Amino acid sequence: MTFSSLPDKSAAARLAGLLDSAMDGIISVDDEQRIVLFNRAAQKMFGWTTQEVHGQPLDMLIPQRYRGGHSQQVRRFGATGTTSRRMGDNTVLYALRKDGGEFPIDASISQLNAPEGKLYTVILRDVTERVRARQELASFAAESTGVREQEKSRIARELHDELAQSLTALKMDTIWLRDNSAGDPQAQTKLAQMLALLDGAVASVRRIAADLRPLVLDDLGLVAAIEWVVQNFTQRTGVPCDLDIDESLELDEPFATGVFRMVQESLANVGKHASARSVQVSVHRRGDNVVLCVQDDGVGFRTGEPRKPQSLGLVGLRERALLMRGEVSVQSSPGAGTRVEARIPIEGTAE
């Protein structure tokens, strides 16, 4: 049996029962945005009874700061004539409870031309739990990135200060031994081999420490660290790299490490994949953002193609930017070089 074939009262009761059994809040408003329907889930969510809200303006369910914008949106929606739409697709919307508390919601809106005029129906869900879980995950990710950096920094420092120093001392002693045991040619050969090995070991320890985390980043700051990584890139690859950076740029953590790692990974990619003839790196503060760009004139690649599952560089770049609430764009095409650009908001950090 359909609703239309039921006597009016019974159809209405059935419809009300159906709406009340829904898990989502369902609210209808008329053309003047006055509440005409408020199901049980909505009553639970907002703390108002149907009697209390009936005929009242929808604004009573919306935090003050969103009211103007919201009614404009609904009017625009009414004018466009589309029948349904998800509200605030990328941003979380907030609703206002009777006790003045706010909670995040997911909502969609639809419109119906009823004989009495336009009827807008909002279906909404309390997403407090989801938002909290997302925030927890983001702060966990930020925390674990920070801990990883601290750990790298500690190991780098110990390698540099302890192991490299001990090896250097050992080298000094070996030189002394060589110079003071001139009589035995076999011992001289052995000592020369030992010295060569020690030189190699000192160089390796310093390189491993610097790759883990350049101590200049902690000791001299971001600008010196980026200068170092750029010089190091040119030394390793032979590709000239032009650096344009605000000499006075100072960033707090986690921004300094984040920006440094993004430049480092972008340059590593240029070295590994680009066969470039030249590279440009720029890092500038623009208002409340730091903007970095690494551009090469190399072979480029198709950005839309699925990446190899083991490639973590560009993914890591995006993850870092996301953790700092920033964004990254990678522009590239075969033969046209690659440009990696990131914008990170650093509001409230050191000038």
Ligand SMILES: Nc1ncnc2c1ncn2[C@@H]1O[C@H](COP(=O)(O)OP(=O)(O)OP(=O)(O)O)[C@@H](O)[C@H]1O
């Ligand atoms: N500057 C560039 N020039 C040309 N191709 C690039 C450049 N940067 C990235 N690519 C391409 O994009 C792919 C993905 O890069 P990504 O940094 O994610 O991974 P990877 O460098 O291959 O490995 P990983 O960084 O994990 O060691 C690369 O394999 C390469 O094909």
Ligand SMILES: [Mg+2]
């Ligand atoms: Mg890479």
